[in-house]
Amino acid sequence: MAKETALITGASSGIGLEFAKLFAADGSDLVIVARREERLKEIAEELSSAHGITVHVLAKDLSKPKAPEEIFSHLTKEKIQIDVLVNNAGFGKKEVFSETDKEMHLDMLQVNVTALTHLTKLFLTGMLERGYGGILNVGSLAGFQPGPNLAVYFASKAYVLSFTEALSEEIKNPDIKISCFAPGPVRTEFGEKSELADSLLFKISLMDSAPAVKAGYEGFRKGQTIVIPGIKQQLVPFFNRITPRFMIRKLAKRLNT
Numbered sequence: 001m002a003k004e005t006a007l008i009t010g011a012s013s014g015i016g017l018e019f020a021k022l023f024a025a026d027g028s029d030l031v032i033v034a035r036r037e038e039r040l041k042e043i044a045e046e047l048s049s050a051h052g053i054t055v056h057v058l059a060k061d062l063s064k065p066k067a068p069e070e071i072f073s074h075l076t077k078e079k080i081q082i083d084v085l086v087n088n089a090g091f092g093k094k095e096v097f098s099e100t101d102k103e104m105h106l107d108m109l110q111v112n113v114t115a116l117t118h119l120t121k122l123f124l125t126g127m128l129e130r131g132y133g134g135i136l137n138v139g140s141l142a143g144f145q146p147g148p149n150l151a152v153y154f155a156s157k158a159y160v161l162s163f164t165e166a167l168s169e170e171i172k173n174p175d176i177k178i179s180c181f182a183p184g185p186v187r188t189e190f191g192e193k194s195e196l197a198d199s200l201l202f203k204i205s206l207m208d209s210a211p212a213v214k215a216g217y218e219g220f221r222k223g224q225t226i227v228i229p230g231i232k233q234q235l236v237p238f239f240n241r242i243t244p245r246f247m248i249r250k251l252a253k254r255l256n257t
């Protein structure tokens, strides 16, 4: 089989960067996407010299509706075939919905939901024609319950989980792997940017990014539909199923404070 190329969004830091390192260590060529171009170039330099792979840098703002189409046409023009798409770029912010600027929420939905769906649509077609490939969507444990104080973020991750699960059931070819990586809190820039770093949620269940992402990578390679790193974290969906919904909402609000 020809050498695999993985496109990773949000590869300039955190979880996306860890995924880039794991794909690179396994010899995959990469296309890395984010807004911070200089940082992407440094990462490209580092990974290509460490692993002898080709890394293509694409600086794009995924809150812009045209970005997925621009990425796809650029790669088509350059004749770069994408075998694995890692939809990782995303952000959240602690806020009370009614008191928050609408632009921030619309951008969040564009990046976390619409760009992820658009990129999946664009790249999945080629994977189906070739009969192999993979889509690894980065959701969150947040997708398993409502999230007062981060209402839009939690809802966006519920979409990612639901969409990815449905897709994995529709696509019956075992050579096309469809996986949702759904971690709880992970030590990245997200904690500070979302203002969740001092929340109870982060205090009780923060994981380092390298082991968390390694579990996500291995689960994806094995074809697991949902991958939750950490034993405590794996109990959350079960706990949510046996707990009355009103209690889950109240607990989530407390944890997000």
Ligand SMILES: NC(=O)c1ccc[n+]([C@@H]2O[C@H](COP(=O)([O-])OP(=O)(O)OC[C@H]3O[C@@H](n4cnc5c(N)ncnc54)[C@H](OP(=O)(O)O)[C@@H]3O)[C@@H](O)[C@H]2O)c1
Binding pocket: 009, 010, 011, 012, 013, 014, 015, 016, 033, 034, 035, 036, 037, 060, 061, 062, 063, 088, 089, 090, 091, 092, 111, 138, 139, 140, 141, 182, 183, 184, 185, 186, 187, 188, 189, 190, 191, 193
């Ligand atoms: N850390 C956690 O606790 C945690 C838990 C569960 C799920 N997640 C999910 O994991 C994913 C990665 O987050 P992280 O924890 O690694 O946080 P991070 O360190 O802040 O990384 C976020 C990445 O997304 C990129 N990004 C954000 N907005 C973008 C935009 N408009 N256009 C293009 N790229 C954009 C950032 O790149 P630029 O700033 O350079 O554009 C960065 O590379 C997100 O989907 C997040 O929701 C995180």
